[in-house]
Each structure stands twice: as C-alpha cells, then as structure tokens.
Amino acid sequence: MRGILQTAVAVGLFCALPALALDGIAVEYGKEGSSESTRITLQWQWQKRWLSGSGRHVRGYWEVSAGRLSHDARAGQNGSITDIGFTPVFRWQRDDLKGFYLEGGIGAHYLSRTSLGDKRLSTQFQFGDLVGFGYRFGAKGALDVGFRYQHLSNGGIKKPNDGLNFQQIRVQYHF
Secondary structure, three states, rough: OHHHHHHHHHHHHHHHHHHHOEEOOOEEEEOOOOEEEEEEOOOEEEEOOOOOOEEEEEEEEEEEEEEEEEEEEOOOOEEEEEEEEEEEEEEEEEOOOOEEEEEEEEEEEEEEOOOOOOOOOOOOOEEEEEEEEEEEEEEHHHHHEEEEEEEEEOOOOOOOOEEEEEEEEEEEEEE
C-alpha cells in the first residue's frame, strides 16, 4: 500500500510541475571511481540573453537539485548521503534552442553528512562546480541529453577537504 501511495504522490507532483511555472526537469546519473550520484533537478529559465550573435547566445537558468551520493564504505562509514543543491547555470546555445550547447555553473550544496566512505568533507556546506555539453532536440527543443563534470568541495573552508567528482549523464525535458 505504501508503494501505491508514493507512486500516486509522485505522479501528482509531476503533473503539477507546469503549474509551478517550472521550465524543465532532469534526471542525472554520475560515477567516478567508487562514488555514484543520482539526482533530479528542476529548472527555471532566465529571460535575459547575453552575447547574441551568429545565431547563438548565452542564457541561464536556476537549478534546484536533490539527490543521493554513494561510495563504497567499510563498517562504521557512511555509504550514502543526501545532497540538496542550488546552482545558477549559464548555457551557450543556438537562438532556436536546438542543437549543441555548452554550459557551466557554480552553486551551493547542503550534504546530510560530512563524510562518505573514506572521503572526509568536513562541512555540510559545499560548493558545486559544473561544466558540460549536450544536445537539445525534438518538437520545440523539448528534449535534451547531456554530459556534465561536477566537483563538490568546501573550497578550503575547513580541512580535510577531500571533495567529490562525478562524470554525469543527464536527460532533461523542457516544458
């Protein structure tokens, strides 16, 4: 019964997303060594365009993410933690919003714990840097498949600062 209730809530939330003025939703999976990342993200587009010319421009969006980070862990170590993030992302793309793009951003992340396996992060607050590329296609450019490299670190606020890195595959739908 609990699974049915969870599924009903998830379907209801997904159907309500356009009403929340969301512009997109994405799922990500990343891996680096024995660390893995799974995440869902919500996006709100900025209307402002910069550096327009030759059929391309820079535009951005706010990204709110929630996910799970996991790492091989021995007894007594955390094998997984929750990651909540907020990142402004800049994207260089075609004016029709289709085709190849490049993107990057730096945001803030809150981790549920300060260690993951043998990784010592020291603070629950982390910076999240990302660079990526992808391809947007389909009717009105609604579909998007991309690759990202993401680094999480406390920026030297406190030691040790092992940080985490992920190579991520991303699938996005634009409303």
